[in-house]
Amino acid sequence: MARREDIALTSRLSPFQRIYLLLIAGFIVGPFLPLIIQSLAFRWAWPDLMPGTWWMQQRGKSAIPLAWDYVLSPYSHIWEAAINTVAIGTTVTAICLVICLPAARVLARERFRGKGAFEFFLSLPLIVPEAAIGMALLMIFIRLGLAGSFFGIVIAHLIPTIPYMVRMLTAVYQGLGKDFEEQAMILGARPMQILFRVTLPMLLPGVVAGALFTFLVSTNIFLLTFFLGQGKIITLPTLLFAKISGGTLDASAAGITLVVTLPGIVLLLITERFIKEEAFGKGFGN
Amino acid sequence: MTQVELSAVRKQFGGYVAIDEIDLDVASGELVALLGPSGCGKTTTLRMIAGLERPTAGEIRFDGKDVSEVPVQDRNVGMVFQRYALFPHMTVERNVAFGLSVRGLPKAEIEARLDEMLEVVQLQAFRTRFPAQLSGGQMQRVAIARTLITKPSVLMMDEPLANLDTALRGEMRRFIRALQQRFGITTIFVTHDQVEAMELADRVAVIFNGRLAQYDTPERIYRRPASLEVAHFMGAANIFPGRLVARDRIETDLGLLECTPLAGMDVGATVHAMLRGEALEMTTEPPPAGRQAIRGKIASRDFFGASVTYGVRCGSQQVTVTENARRMVDVGAEVWLDIAPEHVWLIRT
Numbered sequence: 001m002a003r004r005e006d007i008a009l010t011s012r013l014s015p016f017q018r019i020y021l022l023l024i025a026g027f028i029v030g031p032f033l034p035l036i037i038q039s040l041a042f043r044w045a046w047p048d049l050m051p052g053t054w055w056m057q058q059r060g061k062s063a064i065p066l067a068w069d070y071v072l073s074p075y076s077h078i079w080e081a082a083i084n085t086v087a088i089g090t091t092v093t094a095i096c097l098v099i100c101l102p103a104a105r106v107l108a109r110e111r112f113r114g115k116g117a118f119e120f121f122l123s124l125p126l127i128v129p130e131a132a133i134g135m136a137l138l139m140i141f142i143r144l145g146l147a148g149s150f151f152g153i154v155i156a157h158l159i160p161t162i163p164y165m166v167r168m169l170t171a172v173y174q175g176l177g178k179d180f181e182e183q184a185m186i187l188g189a190r191p192m193q194i195l196f197r198v199t200l201p202m203l204l205p206g207v208v209a210g211a212l213f214t215f216l217v218s219t220n221i222f223l224l225t226f227f228l229g230q231g232k233i234i235t236l237p238t239l240l241f242a243k244i245s246g247g248t249l250d251a252s253a254a255g256i257t258l259v260v261t262l263p264g265i266v267l268l269l270i271t272e273r274f275i276k277e278e279a280f281g282k283g284f285g286n
Numbered sequence: 287m288t289q290v291e292l293s294a295v296r297k298q299f300g301g302y303v304a305i306d307e308i309d310l311d312v313a314s315g316e317l318v319a320l321l322g323p324s325g326c327g328k329t330t331t332l333r334m335i336a337g338l339e340r341p342t343a344g345e346i347r348f349d350g351k352d353v354s355e356v357p358v359q360d361r362n363v364g365m366v367f368q369r370y371a372l373f374p375h376m377t378v379e380r381n382v383a384f385g386l387s388v389r390g391l392p393k394a395e396i397e398a399r400l401d402e403m404l405e406v407v408q409l410q411a412f413r414t415r416f417p418a419q420l421s422g423g424q425m426q427r428v429a430i431a432r433t434l435i436t437k438p439s440v441l442m443m444d445e446p447l448a449n450l451d452t453a454l455r456g457e458m459r460r461f462i463r464a465l466q467q468r469f470g471i472t473t474i475f476v477t478h479d480q481v482e483a484m485e486l487a488d489r490v491a492v493i494f495n496g497r498l499a500q501y502d503t504p505e506r507i508y509r510r511p512a513s514l515e516v517a518h519f520m521g522a523a524n525i526f527p528g529r530l531v532a533r534d535r536i537e538t539d540l541g542l543l544e545c546t547p548l549a550g551m552d553v554g555a556t557v558h559a560m561l562r563g564e565a566l567e568m569t570t571e572p573p574p575a576g577r578q579a580i581r582g583k584i585a586s587r588d589f590f591g592a593s594v595t596y597g598v599r600c601g602s603q604q605v606t607v608t609e610n611a612r613r614m615v616d617v618g619a620e621v622w623l624d625i626a627p628e629h630v631w632l633i634r635t
Contacts, residue, residue, distance in 0.1 A: 179371035182338055185358045186365045187385035187436060197388070201375045 038254035039067050067251035077234055078259055085235040086263055089218040092157040093211045096165045104169030122166055125159045134227035148230035156224040161214045172206025212271050216264050236260040288348050288439035288472050289314045295344035297330055304330045306496040317466050317473045319487035327496040328476045332442050337361045364438030368445040370429040372417040378428050379413040385436035399435055407431040423454045443475035447482050459485050480520050492516050510631055517560055523606035524561040540603050544578050545630035558633040563608040567624035579622045587617050
């Protein structure tokens with residue numbers, strides 16, 4: 001009994017907990033290893049544990065461009081796709097925030113008739129298959145001339161991201177009492193001052209988390225982008241799907257896959273620092 | 287220095303009546319407590335004075351001018367919330383300076399007033415700390431400083447002592463009183479705790495169910511409650527129904543009691559007699575003849591350190607007596623209760 005309490009007090013991990021953590025880490029990082037190896041391989045056939053021939057060894061001899069040479073060359077369109085992806089993701093996140101902040105405020109604080117139905121309606125895009133949404137949107141967008149345009153895709157991406165964002169921000173707003181805004185009001189702050197000096201900074205961790213999530217969802221949407229981009233707008237997912245649709249995961253596909261994961265990882269690292277930085281503590285009295 | 291006046295103020299939320307009708311007059315520089323059980327409408331009243339709620343009917347006047355339509359930002363009031371509502375992402379100085387910086391005052395003036403205010407609340411040493419790094423008393427001082435720096439015409443507080451421990455309560459009480467006197471600022475605070483109300487206020491407004499039950503000095507509210515409800519809320523233990531048999535005599539289950547006559551009470555009226563537990567003189571010997579005394583037996587004893595509370599059985603009735611703990615009388619002992627007529631207070635039914 002005493003030993004157990006010691007463990008809890010010193011907050012050291014038991015051997016079981018350590019193995020468990022390692023397993024989870026392996027589960028997350030593991031799939032990347034073959035990708036990295038694959039992208040660097042020239043020939044990697046079963047049952048070899050490591051590639052028989054590496055990319056570098058063939059570089060001078062090969063007539064066609066090899067994996068990374070191809071991925072980083074203009075022929076792969078990867079820069080265009082990456083820029084499109086990040087631009088679309090950023091625009092979607094910004095618009096999503098502007099739409100969802102006021103909505104979440106109302107959902108968190110007010111009670112009105114049909115609120116339950118409204119919340120259900122908001123989560124509908126998560127239930128309806130993306131293909132159905134995409135088809136319907138495409139028909140409308142072709143009429144409106146939005147098909148194959150940047151903003152057509154942005155609008156399409158808002159549909160599956162808004163439900164997530166509203167939910168996240170509603171939860172954050174529920175945690176933020178009315179007191180702070182009322183106090184700011186009594187101290188003489190105007191609505192815009194309250195929003196930028198009190199509300200947004202206090203909601204920041206939730207807003208950052210919601211924005212990160214929205215961005216990641218947007219950068220990963222394939223079907224809607226594929227339908228509405230009509231091949232005119234390439235993003236990283238559509239590029240990747242075009243590459244692997246034949247069913248083979250060759251070295252250049254592995255390279256593209258690795259590039260596709262980059263925006264998310266970079267963003268995660270930035271936001272994590274951002275959230276931790278400020279001394280957000282209890283400070284709410286009591 | 288602002289005089290606050292509520293006249294026939296009513297507040298409804300949909301079909302729910304929060305404030306039935308309240309008239310209240312707070313003199314300039316006065317410290318008034320709004321006292322009542324939770325849900326009685328006292329916080330709503332405070333929020334209406336602050337401008338966070340708009341009255342359904344009636345007028346709120348500051349120095350005779352109706353402010354019911356003046357938005358919160360322009361009303362120039364101050365409010366200290368129960369949980370202080372310090373902005374957690376700002377340091378103490380930025381919290382305190384908030385009211386001035388949103389008004390766009392020049393930096394130099396903000397600095398000067400900030401320094402002065404931090405000096406007043408003795409928080410100079412904590413100016414770069416975040417609220418999460420402060421104790422409860424310090425947080426409250428920051429909240430008060432943040433409010434006072436805007437020079438409000440009326441200061442409002444929601445349960446100012448409720449979140450503090452006993453030792454801090456006394457300190458904060460003296461601090462609030464001293465500040466209030468120093469700035470001469472009209473102050474209104476809300477509480478559900480009658481001790482807190484009596485400790486701090488010049489006058490106490492007792493509110494029940496959205497109506498003003500009594501508005502008087504703490505002493506009079508405690509000793510001379512206007513109604514049974516007020517008496518019970520102020521913790522009165524000994525209330526006996528009875529009938530006035532003469533202008534200064536009341537027939538109760540405790541026996542015939544001599545009392546101070548009260549204007550407007552006719553002989554034959556059914557009234558209640560209230561005896562404050564600490565106003566009764568308890569003796570172990572029969573008192574000299576001519577004194578009004580009731581014989582009884584001690585049925586229970588509760589020791590509170592500085593005071594002792596006895597339950598004394600007198601015939602069919604139980605009387606609660608509170609004494610200094612200078613002596614201890616054992617349970618079962620025979621005692622006499624000496625009741626001075628001026629300590630028998632009559633309450634209309």
